[in-house]
Ligand SMILES: Nc1ncnc2c1ncn2[C@@H]1O[C@H](COP(=O)(O)OP(=O)(O)OP(=O)(O)O)[C@@H](O)[C@H]1O
């Protein structure tokens with residue numbers, strides 16, 4: 461197999477098996493037989509039922525979790541340790557509550573050795589780009605949920621990563637704020653065209669944002685069961701594109717694959733809870 465640098469990120473034959481906390485002899489294979497490749501500049505969404513293994517896959521791509529087997533390549537090179545070419549936006553709140561919005565955006569640059577003055581200037585620029593000019597002195601608890609997500613977005617993008625990994629970044633937001641943020645992400649992405657791996661369980665969001673949607677099966681041993689090219693014209697407005705006949709057609713096709721997996725995933729959760 462040749463190294464292909466036109467792929468920003470490759471997850472090849474990935475398997476992730478976890479040991480149970482209370483009984484080390486019990487194992488749970490969350491992900492198996494999963495190959496996922498993202499080209500430079502491509503926006504790929506992964507959808508799948510809750511608990512199927514989406515965050516696990518993203519953690520593998522970020523180099524935060526070593527797979528039990530399989531290979532991760534970044535621009536053609538095998539990944540060893542943390543993926544330093546990637547920026548990561550977590551599913552949960554990731555701002556440090558004891559730092560102001562500006563200090564939160566600066567922190568990654570400071571780790572990289574950028575001077576405080578430069579870091580502050582770049583942070584200010586990014587705060588403005590995500591609509592937070594004048595909010596740099598506020599602490600996370602003084603910002604709304606949407607503003608905190610904007611700050612987290614600035615925190616990720618200020619580092620100018622070649623690969624952007626996003627794990628359900630807007631799922632906690634109300635619908636209107638969410639659509640605004642989705643459009644903002646698309647606008648920012650269209651300027652620099654980085655590779656994006658976007659995790660969501662919202663099929664509308666996946667179609668509206670992406671070049672390609674990958675559907676994962678319910679766990680255990682989750683793996684891709686469908687892949688769809690989204691041939692809707694850009695630039696897109698995520699709210700308007702939903703009324704497009706092609707959007708509706710794609711939604712029907714993908715939902716046909718996803719529906720049974722969602723039902724399986726839901727049934728499993730109920731069983732776990734019982
Ligand atoms: N460190 C771990 N140890 C044991 N089990 C784990 C670990 N991480 C994840 N799992 C299990 O692997 C499965 C997949 O988890 P993961 O968080 O990747 O799902 P997800 O698709 O992101 O779910 P959600 O949509 O709810 O965020 C789950 O059953 C989870 O309990």
Ligand SMILES: [Mg+2]
Pocket residue numbers: 514515516551627
């Ligand atoms: Mg998750």
